Amino acid sequence: MKKRELFLHFILAIGGVVMLTPFIWMLSLSVKPENEIYNAQIKLFPQQWDWANYTEAFVDAHVGSFIINGAIVTLGILLFQYLSTIPAAYVLARKDFRLKGVLFSLVLGVLLIPPQVTAIPVYLLMGRLGLINTTWALILPFTTSAFGIFLFRQSFKAFPQDLIDAARVDGANEFYILWSLIVPLSLPTLAAFGIFSIVVHWNDLFWPLLVIYDWEKATPPLGITFFEGGDSGDNVGAMMAAATLIVAPLTIAFLIARRRFIQGITMTGIK
Amino acid sequence: MTLVAPGRARAGIRVKSRDRPPWLIQPLYLLPAFFLLLVFFVVPALTTIGISFTDWQLGSSSIDFIGLENYRELFTDEVYRKSLINTLKLDLFVVPVSFFLALGLALAINGLNRFQGFWQTVYFLPVTTTLVAMAQVWSWILHPQFGMVAQLFKLFGLTPINWLNDQSVVLYTIGFISIWQLVGYYTVLFIAGLLNVPKDLYEAALIDGARSPWDKFCHVTWPMLGPTSLFIFIITIIKSSQIFDTVKVLTQGGPNNASEILLYTLYSEGFEFFRTGLASAIATLFFAIMLLLTLYQMRVFEKYVHYR
Numbered sequence: 001m002k003k004r005e006l007f008l009h010f011i012l013a014i015g016g017v018v019m020l021t022p023f024i025w026m027l028s029l030s031v032k033p034e035n036e037i038y039n040a041q042i043k044l045f046p047q048q049w050d051w052a053n054y055t056e057a058f059v060d061a062h063v064g065s066f067i068i069n070g071a072i073v074t075l076g077i078l079l080f081q082y083l084s085t086i087p088a089a090y091v092l093a094r095k096d097f098r099l100k101g102v103l104f105s106l107v108l109g110v111l112l113i114p115p116q117v118t119a120i121p122v123y124l125l126m127g128r129l130g131l132i133n134t135t136w137a138l139i140l141p142f143t144t145s146a147f148g149i150f151l152f153r154q155s156f157k158a159f160p161q162d163l164i165d166a167a168r169v170d171g172a173n174e175f176y177i178l179w180s181l182i183v184p185l186s187l188p189t190l191a192a193f194g195i196f197s198i199v200v201h202w203n204d205l206f207w208p209l210l211v212i213y214d215w216e217k218a219t220p221p222l223g224i225t226f227f228e229g230g231d232s233g234d235n236v237g238a239m240m241a242a243a244t245l246i247v248a249p250l251t252i253a254f255l256i257a258r259r260r261f262i263q264g265i266t267m268t269g270i271k
Numbered sequence: 272m273t274l275v276a277p278g279r280a281r282a283g284i285r286v287k288s289r290d291r292p293p294w295l296i297q298p299l300y301l302l303p304a305f306f307l308l309l310v311f312f313v314v315p316a317l318t319t320i321g322i323s324f325t326d327w328q329l330g331s332s333s334i335d336f337i338g339l340e341n342y343r344e345l346f347t348d349e350v351y352r353k354s355l356i357n358t359l360k361l362d363l364f365v366v367p368v369s370f371f372l373a374l375g376l377a378l379a380i381n382g383l384n385r386f387q388g389f390w391q392t393v394y395f396l397p398v399t400t401t402l403v404a405m406a407q408v409w410s411w412i413l414h415p416q417f418g419m420v421a422q423l424f425k426l427f428g429l430t431p432i433n434w435l436n437d438q439s440v441v442l443y444t445i446g447f448i449s450i451w452q453l454v455g456y457y458t459v460l461f462i463a464g465l466l467n468v469p470k471d472l473y474e475a476a477l478i479d480g481a482r483s484p485w486d487k488f489c490h491v492t493w494p495m496l497g498p499t500s501l502f503i504f505i506i507t508i509i510k511s512s513q514i515f516d517t518v519k520v521l522t523q524g525g526p527n528n529a530s531e532i533l534l535y536t537l538y539s540e541g542f543e544f545f546r547t548g549l550a551s552a553i554a555t556l557f558f559a560i561m562l563l564l565t566l567y568q569m570r571v572f573e574k575y576v577h578y579r
Contacts, residue, residue, distance in 0.1 A: 008379045009386070015376065016393045019451065023396070025419060026408045042422050088304035091297050103305060110312045112565050114513070116534055117558040120322065120541055120551055121315035124329075144307035174296050203401045205516045206534075210542055221403040225520055236411055243404035250399045258392055265398060266459050 026247075030054070030240040037236050053237035054245075062215055063242045066223030067249070073138045073219055074201045078194055080143035086190075089152035090178050094164075104153075110146035116206060123210050137211040138219065142201065148193055151267070155189040156182055195257075195264030202250060220246040316558070322551035329545035341552035351553075353528050354536040357442060358512060361532060365446045365511035370504055373454050377461030378488070391462070394455035402452055402516045409448050410435060410521050435521055438529040445517050445530055453510055457503055464499030468492060498571060505568040509561060533557055 024044070029037055033050040036043070057063045091097075092104055122141050123132075131137040159182055167177050183190070208222040215226045227242055254261045323341055327334040345351045380390045397405065412419045413434040421431035434444040472491045481490050493500075515534040518524060524531035524539065533553060541550030 005383060005385075008382055012376070012379055012390050012393075016390070019393055019397060019455070021419075022405055022408045022412065022451075025412055026405075029408075029411065038417055042419055084304040084307060087300035091300045095297060097297060103301065106305070106308065106313070110308050112562055113312055113316045114558060114561045116513075116515075116537060117319055117554045118312055118315035120547060120554065121318040122311060123542075125310075125315070141311045144304045144311070146308060146312065149304060199399050203399075203403075205403050205519065206538070209519070209538070221401050221516070224401075224403050224407065239407055240411070243401075243407055246404045247400045250401075251396065254396070254399045255392070258388070258395075261399060262391070262395060262459055266456065266463070 023251075026240050026243055029237060030244050032237055034235075034237060050237065053235075053241035056235065056238040057241040057245060061227045061238060061242050062223065063220075063227075063245050065216065066218055066220045067245065069135070069217060069223075070202055070219045070246075072135065074198045076135075076139045077142045077201050078197050080139065081145045081148050081193075081197060082190070084144040085148035085152055086183065087178065089149045090156055090182065092149070093153045093156035094159075107146045107149050107153075111150060119207070119210060126211055132211055133213050133217060135217055138208060138217075141207070145193075145197065148197075151189060151193055152186070155186050159185070191260060192264040192267055195261055196267060199250060199261075199265060319551045319554050319558070322548055323555040325548045327548045329541075329547045337548070341549050342556070344549065345552055345556065350528055350531065351536060354531045354533055357529070357531055358533040361442055361446050361514065362508060362511050364443060365449055365514075366504070366507045368446075369450050369454055369457055369507045369511070370500075372450070373457035373461050373503070374500070376454065376458040377465055378492070380458070381462055381465045391455075391459065394458055396455065397452045398456045400452070402448075403520050405452070406448060406517045406520050409451075413444065436526055438526055441522055441526065441530045445514065445522070445532075446511075448517050449511060449514050453507075457507060460503050460506070461496075461499070464496050464503075465492070467499075468495040501571050502568060505564050505571070509564055509568075512557075512560070 028044055028046070030053050031049050031051065032046040033048055033052075036046050036048070036050075092100065092107075118141075126132050126137045126140070131140065163181060163185075164177055167181055172181070202219070203221060204219075205221040205225070208219050209225075212218055212222055215223060218226060224239075224242060224246060227239060324336055324338060325334050326337045326340070345355070376390075376394060380387055380394075383390070411417075413421075415421055415431050415433040415436070418431075420434070424431045432440060435441055468491065472495065473487060476487055476491050479490075481487050513534060514532060515538070518530050518532060518535045519538070522530040524535050534557070537550050537553040537557065540546045540553065
């Protein structure tokens with residue numbers, strides 16, 4: 001039994017090396033001076049630590065600006081998604097009305113549409129509204145989420161009716177019941193969706209590529225493509241420093257809240 | 272009975288009258304979400320299908336209905352055909368490798384007594400990363416002259432391979448990076464499936480003579496995992512057909528269209544050459560394939576998996 005466990009650890013470690021190599025190599029290159037990067041030897045630590053790559057990533061490559069844009073866009077999207085999906089999910093979960101079946105089928109139908117399919121008409125719409133190359137073009141198309149409605153409806157449906165009745169007896173209105181009773185007690189589901197949404201939009205390249213032209217408004221994935229084509233195209237060290245800074249926020253968050261992350265992201269499996 | 276019934280009825284009436292919201296509440300709560308769903312999802316998806324039957328080019332004022340001409344071009348033009356075939360080739364490589372690798376990893380991690388969380392973390396780590404950034408790291412690791420892999424090749428006396436510039440290899444390099452990023456995701460899905468296999472089945476199998484791990488796998492794990500595996504199998508097809516970022520930043524479909532794949536063709540036709548009608552036809556075709564896969568997946572899911 002013991003031998004078998006050791007064998008499994010050994011196999012997993014071989015694969016683990018492949019999984020972790022890019023992270024380790026990224027960190028290693030990000031602190032190496034240029035002459036050591038172009039050295040034909042595999043060395044983990046530099047002979048001479050060069051932190052200038054990080055300064056360069058911030059000053060020349062504007063990584064700080066990309067990260068701030070990324071935070072504004074992802075949190076903006078999430079805020080609007082919560083505001084639009086929570087009330088809709090509440091009514092779909094707890095009320096009876098004539099069009100309920102039709103509306104829920106619509107939600108399920110939208111779940112089937114891959115994001116790339118709507119890109120051309122939504123791009124045209126953004127153009128009509130004069131929003132191309134603005135932060136709004138990055139936020140507006142994602143202000144609601146069929147997946148969010150689906151998920152929250154499921155969660156709100158399971159909410160105990162007794163608690164709602166008790167609150168009504170105490171004179172609570174609909175607004176209070178939803179936002180001060182149901183929402184606080186549904187936090188795990190809301191958090192899981194939040195993680196999913198942030199990971200998707202922080203990492204998305206396709207949509208920002210279409211609607212943003214200037215680095216001033218670029219999110220991290222788009223920003224790093226500008227960097228590659230820009231003045232410092234050959235500077236591998238600074239590129240690795242930029243990659244480290246862009247990957248760091250979500251990776252650190254993942255290491256801190258591993259369970260929540262895995263739950264939030266694998267939930268998309270049911271999408 | 273007679274004492275209780277009126278009381279219950281009264282309580283029921285009271286709750287019902289208070290339960291009915293002011294007539295405005297329901298539409299007000301539903302309107303923002305459903306307005307946005309229509310404007311940003313339903314209408315655009317239908318518009319894409321509509322444009323796919325025209326010769327429209329972005330910015331042009333003329334637009335003519337040309338029926339299935341765009342679709343005919345998709346299947347006859349050399350580059351588009353290559354794009355379709357490459358997408359298929361990429362799927363045929365990425366899907367089985369991801370699937371069996373993830374199954375193996377899940378069985379290995381699930382078979383451990385300790386450090387399960389540690390290995391899950393290691394393999395899941397790439398899932399949350401920005402693929403564009405990590406693609407840059409991979410391109411440097413795979414650099415034919417200064418890359419780490421090239422150094423290792425030289426160490427063993429092998430000729431280094433130009434992973435991203437060799438027509439016969441580039442598609443598999445793109446596929447490999449995708450497997451690296453997503454195998455942990457599928458592994459976690461498999462582990463969830465394995466946890467649902469009832470433990471007493473293994474004991475029953477042991478009594479029936481299934482002693483080796485292989486016997487247990489064949490007679491208990493695999494049959495019990497069936498629906499979950501089918502479900503994960505379809506997710507791997509969907510995900511690997513959506514590869515885009517690595518091609519955009521590392522190869523731009525090259526060299527010589529060797530890494531030209533469906534979503535990249537959609538992007539370059541629609542937003543670099545502004546052939547909107549044709550790009551819409553690609554999007555519609557992609558939509559149709561994804562729709563069939565997802566509908567099939569949903570059916571499997573509803574039939575077998577009991578979710579609460």
